[in-house]
Amino acid sequence: xxxxxxxxxxxxxxxxxxxxxxxxxxxxxxxxxxxxxxxxxxxxxxxxxxxxxxxxxxxxxxxxxxxxxxxxxxxxxxxxxxxxxxxxxxxxxxxxxxxxxxxxxxxxxxxxxxxxxxxxxxxxxxxxxxxxxxxxxxxxxxxxxxxxxxxxxxxxxxxxxxxxxxxxxxxxxxxxxxxxx
Numbered sequence: 693x694x695x696x697x698x699x700x701x702x703x704x705x706x707x708x709x710x711x712x713x714x715x716x717x718x719x720x721x722x723x724x725x726x727x728x729x730x731x732x733x734x735x736x737x738x739x740x741x742x743x744x745x746x747x748x749x750x751x752x753x754x755x756x757x758x759x760x761x762x763x764x765x766x767x768x769x770x771x772x773x774x775x776x777x778x779x780x781x782x783x784x785x786x787x788x789x790x791x792x793x794x795x796x797x798x799x800x801x802x803x804x805x806x807x808x809x810x811x812x813x814x815x816x817x818x819x820x821x822x823x824x825x826x827x828x829x830x831x832x833x834x835x836x837x838x839x840x841x842x843x844x845x846x847x848x849x850x851x852x853x854x855x856x857x858x859x860x861x862x863x864x865x866x867x868x869x870x871x872x873x
Contacts, residue, residue: 701751708744712737725846742782749778826856
């Protein structure tokens with residue numbers, strides 16, 4: 693049950709993002725931000741995209757409170773905040789301009805803080821190094837995008853950041869499951 697909730701919190705938004713991309717021939721992963729798919733007036737797939745983000749954010753917050761908090765309160769707090777900011781990205785889609793920008797920044801910063809917190813709390817040197825490498829990869833992807841405009845759109849650094857956090861989010865959940873056996 694615990695692992696199912698965690699996996700749902702990962703795959704629901706990712707599947708909705710994938711469906712939205714598939715249904716949007718205009719979307720270019722190198723030139724667009726993922727949020728372009730959620731623009732209420734310019735994207736026909738906005739309901740799918742924004743529903744996926746909002747449900748995913750809710751599931752992340754729920755799994756953080758019900759599962760992760762049992763082992764790591766600080767990770768649970770950050771993951772709950774991450775889930776909440778993901779909901780805000782869906783609620784304040786690109787039509788809201790600067791508000792959307794700042795809630796998106798908050799979401800991606802929270803992902804970074806999650807990796808930092810994970811690195812600090814884990815006892816295994818391999819986990820610490822792996823999370824540090826993931827953080828470096830995510831930050832580097834954002835530096836390349838922001839400073840050098842490589843790629844032009846934000847979708848690639850957004851996806852890199854998300855995929856860099858997923859293994860550690862799953863690991864914390866597996867640690868909880870093992871502690872219950």
